[in-house]
Amino acid sequence: MLTYVVRRVLVAVPTLLGVATVVFSLLRLLPGDPASVIAGPTATPEATANIRHQLGLDLPLWQQYLSFLGRLLRGDLGISTRTGSPVVNEIFTRVPYTAELAVISLILAIAVGVAAGVIASTRRSGGADLGISGSAVFGVSMPTFWLGLMLIIVFAVRLRVLPAAGSDQGVQSLILPSITLALFSMGLLTRQTRSAMLEVLGQDFVRTARAKGAGRRIVLVKHALRNAMLPVVTTIGLQFGALLSGAVLTETVFAWPGVGRLLVDSIGSRDYPVIQGVVLLLSVSFIVINLLTDLVYAYVDPRIRYG
């Protein structure tokens, strides 16, 4: 197991370096002179020169790159050009909001998705299966931002039972955003669980378990679901990353003060250090979560470790 962990972690290193390089080049991809783009059309030459110096754009490219990587290793993401405070602080005051939303949505998606997938697989082609599979494909096709708006119209504008936006009303504020964010993952997990279960239910060991007289529920949960969950675990890992970035749209709809909204606001005000910081944070979390998922997977299924 240890060899597998070490190998898997080492493989992630070039990916992390690659992500850092892409994030570094975001600023350099800007058409024309990045400093004058950031400073805006009305800036004085001094202000532009100031920004150029502040972002280190007056240095040779290789030197910029090395100092960028060096600062990353020390956890320094630079200074926000909009607020003047360190990017790390800007981001970390927002992280709890996004994490809260993503974790609740993930739990919701797993609970509903796995249960619905199992039910659909045991009633293949029946009414329940058609209903569940149909809802699942609706779920993965729904634009989340539109779903959010529709929920606001129904529950906040018409029925007036839940807040339309913001995060200041405790649990009530969380209900609509977390349903909105969860729906896509819910649909995907339903589809995945259903097909994984169908595959497992057709195998010999399930027939053997039934033949030896094991109860229906035991066969379903202990024999079938346990095996079917293996591919589903990978999807859950991937979905957590997708939820973090899906929060960009959901947070914008519900005026939720997380990192997603920070990213959108920063793009609007061309605050590139913050843009780079958020993109880096979200993709690094995605890599780390996938790494952890792979390790869990390998721990549960020895075939991976020795494969």
Next chain:
Amino acid sequence: MSIPASATADGPQTAQELALVSRPANRVWVRLRSHPSAVVGFSILAVYILATAFGPLVFRYDPIHQDLSQAFLPSSAAHPLGTDDLGRDELVRLLFGARYTLVLGFAAVAIGLVVGVPVGAISGYFGGWIDLGSQRVTDVLLAFPNILLALALVASLGVGLQNVIISVGITSIPIFVRLVRASALSIRELPYVEAGRALGVPSPVVMLRHVVPNSLAPVIVQASLQLGAAILIAAGLGFLGLGVQAPTPEWGSMLGSSRNYIFSDPNLATFPGLAIFGAVLAFNLMGDGLRDALDPRLR
């Protein structure tokens, strides 16, 4: 060595019938025609294409011209879905919007295919350092969760139709690289490919004749699902104000600007979203149908 068609008792009886069923494309077509998801998906897409082609001939309004005296009209015979905040006919804007959405989706997936398929084929077929290099780049692209890469690219390249297509197109590349590479790896060692190589068939010919066609089924399925994903991402960018810009009647940006009126005129938010939803649903259903029809395990 071949068995005459009449020899099989309950199979196809005439040579013509045999030809019909034995051609893979026909078999797929027969299965697709009886697959409910595929039928619904293709029907929705057909409705969209007909509506965007002929709709503007029926409702002759300018989708961009503003007339504030006509703002926020409810639905009527003249304006079936009413008018928006700037007095433009909502239905006509939706009909024109289908063009942008379909063009965005197809162009972005085309970029994914044009770059992803050859890179995947070369990577899997040749292996070695080419494979290693291209796989590390693919890893990096896959390390950005769905909309994030497109968002980051648009932040740098700037907004507008062309940059949205490029950004969403780049996010569509890695999945095709992986798919084609996997099938190239599996076919590389097969005896007939090795025989071809031994006879001196040039590598590009082997790839075009065997590697690429062999990966066609999963690529077609993925292309359909990717069309749905691309449309969702592009509409999301439009919604955030970072996609196709106003006054262009793109569904995502229409939805974004409707947000200011959800209290006074919720219909403006309802219809563009419904249109996006329908388009994505169509491609997802088509993908499901194609997968079942092309999957050899179910034969």
